[in-house]
Structure formats: structure tokens, C-alpha cells
Amino acid sequence: MAHRCIEVRRKDQFYIYALQIPPSISSDVGVLLGVSFATTFMPEAADEVAVVGCCACLTYHDGRQPEWQEEAEFVKAHYPAGVCPCGIFLRGKLAAKAQDQHKVKEVCKRLLRTGSGYQFLFSTEYILVAVLGTPEEDSMEHPVAHCYLYNSVTNKVSTVSPIIVTGLSQWCEDKSVIFRLLASFYLEVPATDNVTVALKESFMKETDLRSHGVTLYIPSFGITMSSNSYIGSDRMLRTVADLWELHRDSMDKEKLKPLSAEVLNLELLYSTNPNSSSPPSDKHSTAPIASYQPHDLTHHNIPVPIDVVAMLSLTTPFNAIYDIILEGISLQLKQIEKFTLWKETELCTVNVDHFVLPNHHCPITMVYPCKPHNGAMIKDSDLVDLRRPLHNNFMLPNNRPYLRHANRITAKNKDTGHLMNVHIGVKPPGIDGGTIATVNGSYSYYHYMQDGMDDKSWGCAYRSLQTLWSWYLHQGYTTKPVPNHRVIQQTLVDSGDKPPSLVGSKQWIGSFEVNVVLNHLLGVTSKILHVPSGAEMGSQGRQLLLHFRTHGTPIMIGGGVLAHTILGVCYNNQTGDIKFLILDPHYTGKDELTTILNKGWCSWKKLDFWDKEAHYNMCMPQLIDGI
Structure with missing residues (x-):
């Protein structure tokens, strides 16, 4: 049907972004999905086409063209109405073969040849072709190396220069x-x-x-x-x-x-x-109508x-x-x-x-x-x-859930009453040449005095544990509610780690206890990383970068009499400069994001944040393999 495919024209301006492709994906061909935005309402005006999604062609196997009818059925079944096929991407062996216009033309002629059924997916003349580059080390992000327009009627190829964007979501919201x-x-x-x-x-x-x-x-x-x-x-x-x-005429201008x-x-x-x-x-009202239709049972x-x-x-x-x-x-x-x-x-x-x-x-x-x-x-x-x-x-990676019922978009926060992802508004760390890696996914901020519990001066590790648990809840690994202090204490008793006198007390817990609770109740295994002193936290940059890139979970760290949550790291491998993105559970105020950010309760901290005389243990929860 006509409106299921974008009418791409030679004069269109394309907006595209780097694609994240895990190593487990073997297909070297994929479909680009886009939305077309006219720059003005005049029919002759140039259009803007934004690539808002992509999917791999799993029916492609070593040089054979994909089963385009199957690919079209997949796209129509899962993407919103109005989001339509606008092109293809090439990676791996195919990208290596498509390094200039002539070679792109040869690849496209094989993939989109007459009789291949590509018209089930593309009903327009021009097809955008994005040739992806090689991802950086320890990264799944494939930058767009080259872009072309392939004319499926004339078999001609021309070069286009797309605009590479990072904030595409906000751009789409505006249009x-x-x-x-x-x-x-x-x-x-x-x-x-x-x-x-x-x-x-x-x-x-x-x-x-x-x-x-x-x-x-x-x-x-x-x-x-x-x-x-x-x-x-x-x-x-x-x-x-x-x-x-x-909408504008009916609303209060201030709202x-x-x-x-x-x-x-x-x-x-x-x-x-x-x-x-x-x-x-x-203009004419009608009377209600009642009908009776007898049925057998x-x-x-x-x-x-x-x-x-x-x-x-x-x-x-x-x-x-x-x-x-x-x-x-x-x-x-x-x-x-x-x-x-x-x-x-x-x-x-x-x-x-x-x-x-x-x-x-x-x-x-x-x-x-x-x-x-x-x-x-x-x-x-x-x-x-x-x-x-x-x-x-x-x-999608095959070691974490994205499509479980618990991952669905809901009108309510799964963890009602707590701020989520407060680090998003934090100012940049300001390290020249630093590599940044942060928590991958959503979490809730737990801190002192929440939920009617006065745990000031003793509950910081409990609160950090609750933040870690909330990450697994938001990512769909579990539907179990975040445990309160008593449940945490009872779990430590049930697991044989602590005596019954712990339940109902104000006794501190540390990284090892956080590990026990996560493992006993969620089946999560954690890596415990011991750091002899706060001064040596500066040598943990590579370890932290690797953790956030491969697992992406928040980290609970305990040292001396304090516990904190690490949400990210910025590390310059050449100079050794390092900063830590800290979520502080010792906050006792109201859940007001502006106050939390302005007062530094979630912020980048320098190495001197850690006590040089204290030793530290980091509880680094690992991903649970499963979809």
C-alpha cells in the first residue's frame, strides 16, 4: 500500500545515527525504517527523512538476496503505522565489497534484482543505502561510513551526505x-x-x-x-x-x-x-438503537x-x-x-x-x-x-531481556514514588580525552528516610542494594518488588550469613551482604573487587569501563563506614585522570531533582572523594543470561 513506504527522492535530506549491532548478529543486510518530514507545507519543498529504526534481514545468507516478502511482513507486524521502509544497511563482508559507487551498484543489483520480491518492501524508485564502518574496540556501535541512493529502476547510484545525529528522539518529538x-x-x-x-x-x-x-x-x-x-x-x-x-488555542498558554x-x-x-x-x-441527533440477535451456545x-x-x-x-x-x-x-x-x-x-x-x-x-x-x-x-x-x-544482545511483558511501556513507573535515572541531568565530567561509560538501563534512586523508614546513619548499603535491585526490575529480569530493610535482613538470616538477631536491628551491611541478597533472591552473581585504599581507586578505571560496557549494572561500593552507588566512570587511559559518577544514598531530603543535582548528591567525583586510609569493596552485579 502506498503509505507503507516513504517516497524517497533525490533531493531528500537524510538524518541517520550509528547502529548498535551485537556480535551475535550474523546477517550483513538490514532494513532502515524512517519517517518523512517536509520542511514546509509546499508540495514542491524538499523532504527530510529521518531513520528511526532498523532490523536485520535474517533471511539473507551469504550472497543470496533476502526473502523480501518475509521481511516486509515482519516490518508491518511490529513497527508503528507511518514508520516505513526507506533503505537498507550493509555491514561486514558486504560493506567491505561496497567501497565506491560502482561496487555499491553491483551489490544492490544482486540484492534488489528484478524478481527478488523487493517490491513487497520498497514500492518507490529510490532506496537509501547506508554502508556501515567497523565498530571501535569493545563497542557494538557501527558508524555510517558512506551513504548512497540506489535507483531500482535505472540501476544508478549517487552519493548522499546524511546528517549524523545523536539527539534524534527529541528531533522526532518536535516534528x-x-x-x-x-x-x-x-x-x-x-x-x-x-x-x-x-x-x-x-x-x-x-x-x-x-x-x-x-x-x-x-x-x-x-x-x-x-x-x-x-x-x-x-x-x-x-x-x-x-x-x-x-491544541494551542484550547490550552492555557502557561501550561x-x-x-x-x-x-x-x-x-x-x-x-x-x-x-x-x-x-x-x-446537526441531527439520533435515537439509541437496541438490537437482539439470538445465538446458539x-x-x-x-x-x-x-x-x-x-x-x-x-x-x-x-x-x-x-x-x-x-x-x-x-x-x-x-x-x-x-x-x-x-x-x-x-x-x-x-x-x-x-x-x-x-x-x-x-x-x-x-x-x-x-x-x-x-x-x-x-x-x-x-x-x-x-x-x-x-x-x-x-x-538485540542475547544475554538480557528487552521483549518480556515486564519490559513493556507502561503509564506508571514500575517503582512508583522514586526518582528514576537522575544522572541524566548531571554536568559532564570535564576530563579531556576521557572515555565515559555509564549504567546501561533505568534504575530508581533510593536514599535515607524514604518509604517511612528512618535509617539515617546506618542504612546506606541497604539503599544502594535497593537501587541495584531496581535496575533488574526496570530491565525486566524480575517482577519481584524492591525489598525493604526487614526483608533484606531476613534473607541474610535465611541464607545462613547472619544470626536471627539481625532482623529488626540497625546493623550495617556491606558489599558481601549485598552480593548474598542479590544471589539468594534474584540468582544474580556479583564480582567482588577489593581495593586496598581509596588512593588506589584511580587504578580501577579499566575495570570500571569494562564493567559498564559489558554488564551496565550499577555498582555498590562500601568503605569505612560509608556506602555509595557508582553509576559510571570517565577515564583517560593516557593521563590516568579519572572521575566517578556517584549516586549518594545519604541524602535525606525530598525527591526533588533540582536539589539533588545542584547539591551534588548525584555528580562526578574526583579521586579525592575516596578516603585514602580506608579499604573498599565493590559489588559489581553481573548480567543474568536470558531473554
């Missing part, structure tokens, strides 16, 4: 809007011996949305739309940007936020007159959730929203149909979840089986074989 449609219905499936055929026929009746006369409703603006008209606004709505004008900073919710309305393709007139009612996300640029024509959303619904229903049959024999409910992944500046959607009709809830551990190829498709 696009996320739409989300939530709906649900019950699917009637006849109770027959051939449940596969019955399920397919039932879905066929529901996926023909236009025959049901559905319309879309935007409750924020009271606008109802169909494929060819809308009601609820006297203003002419030509593009998505015109919604911003409505005004960009429309793109929010998710615009949609509702699905079914017409009582299936023959109508237009929204009901707002030889069928199953399966609840079907719909949760469609679209990412549309502000320049998207307003009358295109309806068709884009409806196509997204139809594609999602095909995925739901696939998972509504558990193990090919039993009807099953499903969940629709959205995720934020590395390499992506747009949400990713997954449909998972949830509960068989006559069975127990399906566990995350039952879906490992389903997630494993997805990790390869999305170029």
Missing part, C-alpha cells in the same frame, strides 16, 4: 505526533472440531473494518473522522500540524506543551448503519484487544490518518489471529505490548499469547523460543 488507538471486542468462534478454520473465518468477518462502517474519534478535540470527511471542527484541517493549532510531547488517543466507533462510510452528522467468545500505534509527521495530510490507522488495525488483527491459537490446538487470549528498544526512536509492538481457554497463564519462560529470533531481528 511528529504519536497516535494510539485502544479498542476491544469479543470474537465469536464456533465450537467445531476444526478450530483452525473456524478461527480464520471469524477473523475474516472482523478484519473487513470498512464494511462495518467504522469511524475514528479524537476525544481531545471532539473530532470524528472517516476516509473522506470529518466533523467536530469548523477549522479546515489539512495536516496533522493543524491539530497543533487546535502549553507541544502536541508531540504527548500521545494523542483515538477511539474506534462502529456505525449502526454498515452501509455508511461517513461519520454521523452533528455452541461458540466461544474470545476477547480481542486492539492497541495500534502510529507515528506521523506534522506534515501528514489529515485525511490520510483514517486510512493509516485502519491499515494498522488490519495488520495487528492478523498478528492476533496467529497467536489466538495456542500450540495449534487451543483458543487463547493475547496481550498487545509496546517496547522501546536500542537502535529505535519509535515504539515497537508485540502480540503475545496470554492464557489458553482451558489453561493457566502463559509465563515469560514459555515464550523464550518466540523471543529469541526477535532479538536477532531487532539486533
Whole structure:
């Protein structure tokens, strides 16, 4: 369909970023997904195309062109409506073969030759080709070495100069809007011996949305739309940007936020007159209609959730929203149909979840089986074989979860009541030539006096442990809540490490005890690194860089009578200059980010932060292999 692929033109300006590709990914070809942004609303104006996602072509094997139809089905199943194929990337052996325009042309002719089915993915003439460079040592980041435009009709190649960006997420927020449609219905499936055929026929009746006369409703603006008209606004709505004008006019100027900073919710309305393709007139009221349709009881009612996300640029024509959303619904229903049959024999409910992944500046959607009709809830551990190829498709490491139900985007903080990722606003460390490595993932800040617990002067290690635990919670390794002081103490007793008198006391704990609790309750193994004195902390730069690059977990460090959390390191290998990104659990004030940052409770610390006379032990939690 036309709007499933970006119309790339020779004059387009491209925005792209370095791709993170773990060594486990063997494919040397991948698909680039983008969003098109016109610089002005004039039809003849040049477009900007931002690459907002990428995925590996797992059907590519040593010179054979990928199965493009399979790749197209994968893209349509998981990416937001409005995010479309705009090009390919080459790496490894293929990148080595594509070092100039002529060689790029030869590679593209083999991959995208007539009859290969690439039109299933690319329906436009020009295809962006990004040739990736070699990543730096100990890094998964592949910089974009060269960019070309390949004309699939004329087989000509031309060089383009993309803009390499790091803050693409904010750039996209300024120029696009996320739409989300939530709906649900019950699917009637006849109770027959051939449940596969019955399920397919039932879905066929529901996926023909236009025959049901559905319309879309935007409750924020009271606008109802169909494929060819809308009601609820006297203003002419030509593009998505015109919604911003409505938003701006309706808001208090002091509280005004960009429309793109929010998710615009949609509702699905079914017409009582299936023959109508237009929204009901707002000039004439209608009476409610009740209908009665007798059924026999030889069928199953399966609840079907719909949760469609679209990412549309502000320049998207307003009358295109309806068709884009409806196509997204139809594609999602095909995925739901696939998972509504558990193990090919039993009807099953499903969940629709959205995720934020590395390499992506747009949400990713997954449909998972949830509960068989006559069975127990399906566990995350039952879906490992389903997630494993997805990790390869999305170029994710195979030693940490990204696509579990616990990793999904939620409206609430999983750890309600605590600040998250406070280091993001910290000023740079200021070491010339220094290499920075920080915690990889989200965490919550735990400190003295929280949660109604007065632990001032004795609970700093408990609080650091809670911060470490929160990292595993936010990354989806566990759904167990962060333990309180009593649970931590009881665990140390149950493990045989401490006597029963510890429970309810104000006794300090240290790095070894933190290791015991993490291992006993989460199965996490930690490396204990002993440093004889604070003066020798300066020699730990390489160890800390390696830890944050390979594991990325926060580190608990204890020395003397104090415990802290290390969130990162900045180290110059040539000069030995070093700074440590410290999260201090001794803070006793309110959870106000400005105060915490201005007063240095989370900040880069010099070597003299550590007591030269005290010895230190670092508890460095390791990743739990698993997806």
C-alpha cells in the first residue's frame, strides 16, 4: 500500500545515527525504517527523512538476496503505522565489497534484482543505502561510513551526505505526533472440531473494518473522522500540524506543551448503519438503537484487544490518518489471529505490548499469547523460543531481556514514588580525552528516610542494594518488588550469613551482604573487587569501563563506614585522570531533582572523594543470561 513506504527522492535530506549491532548478529543486510518530514507545507519543498529504526534481514545468507516478502511482513507486524521502509544497511563482508559507487551498484543489483520480491518492501524508485564502518574496540556501535541512493529502476547510484545525529528522539518529538488507538471486542468462534478454520473465518468477518462502517474519534478535540470527511471542527484541517493549532488555542498558554510531547488517543466507533462510510452528522441527533440477535451456545467468545500505534509527521495530510490507522488495525488483527491459537490446538487470549528498544526512536509492538481457554497463564519462560529470533531481528544482545511483558511501556513507573535515572541531568565530567561509560538501563534512586523508614546513619548499603535491585526490575529480569530493610535482613538470616538477631536491628551491611541478597533472591552473581585504599581507586578505571560496557549494572561500593552507588566512570587511559559518577544514598531530603543535582548528591567525583586510609569493596552485579 502506498503509505507503507516513504517516497524517497533525490533531493531528500537524510538524518541517520550509528547502529548498535551485537556480535551475535550474523546477517550483513538490514532494513532502515524512517519517517518523512517536509520542511514546509509546499508540495514542491524538499523532504527530510529521518531513520528511526532498523532490523536485520535474517533471511539473507551469504550472497543470496533476502526473502523480501518475509521481511516486509515482519516490518508491518511490529513497527508503528507511518514508520516505513526507506533503505537498507550493509555491514561486514558486504560493506567491505561496497567501497565506491560502482561496487555499491553491483551489490544492490544482486540484492534488489528484478524478481527478488523487493517490491513487497520498497514500492518507490529510490532506496537509501547506508554502508556501515567497523565498530571501535569493545563497542557494538557501527558508524555510517558512506551513504548512497540506489535507483531500482535505472540501476544508478549517487552519493548522499546524511546528517549524523545523536539527539534524534527529541528531533522526532518536535516534528511528529504519536497516535494510539485502544479498542476491544469479543470474537465469536464456533465450537467445531476444526478450530483452525473456524478461527480464520471469524477473523475474516472482523478484519473487513470498512464494511462495518467504522469511524475514528479524537476525544481531545471532539473530532470524528472517516476516509473522506470529518466533523467536530469548523477549522479546515489539512495536516496533522493543524491539530497543533487546535491544541494551542484550547490550552492555557502557561501550561502549553507541544502536541508531540504527548500521545494523542483515538477511539474506534462502529456505525449502526454498515452501509455508511461517513461519520454521523452533528446537526441531527439520533435515537439509541437496541438490537437482539439470538445465538446458539455452541461458540466461544474470545476477547480481542486492539492497541495500534502510529507515528506521523506534522506534515501528514489529515485525511490520510483514517486510512493509516485502519491499515494498522488490519495488520495487528492478523498478528492476533496467529497467536489466538495456542500450540495449534487451543483458543487463547493475547496481550498487545509496546517496547522501546536500542537502535529505535519509535515504539515497537508485540502480540503475545496470554492464557489458553482451558489453561493457566502463559509465563515469560514459555515464550523464550518466540523471543529469541526477535532479538536477532531487532539486533538485540542475547544475554538480557528487552521483549518480556515486564519490559513493556507502561503509564506508571514500575517503582512508583522514586526518582528514576537522575544522572541524566548531571554536568559532564570535564576530563579531556576521557572515555565515559555509564549504567546501561533505568534504575530508581533510593536514599535515607524514604518509604517511612528512618535509617539515617546506618542504612546506606541497604539503599544502594535497593537501587541495584531496581535496575533488574526496570530491565525486566524480575517482577519481584524492591525489598525493604526487614526483608533484606531476613534473607541474610535465611541464607545462613547472619544470626536471627539481625532482623529488626540497625546493623550495617556491606558489599558481601549485598552480593548474598542479590544471589539468594534474584540468582544474580556479583564480582567482588577489593581495593586496598581509596588512593588506589584511580587504578580501577579499566575495570570500571569494562564493567559498564559489558554488564551496565550499577555498582555498590562500601568503605569505612560509608556506602555509595557508582553509576559510571570517565577515564583517560593516557593521563590516568579519572572521575566517578556517584549516586549518594545519604541524602535525606525530598525527591526533588533540582536539589539533588545542584547539591551534588548525584555528580562526578574526583579521586579525592575516596578516603585514602580506608579499604573498599565493590559489588559489581553481573548480567543474568536470558531473554
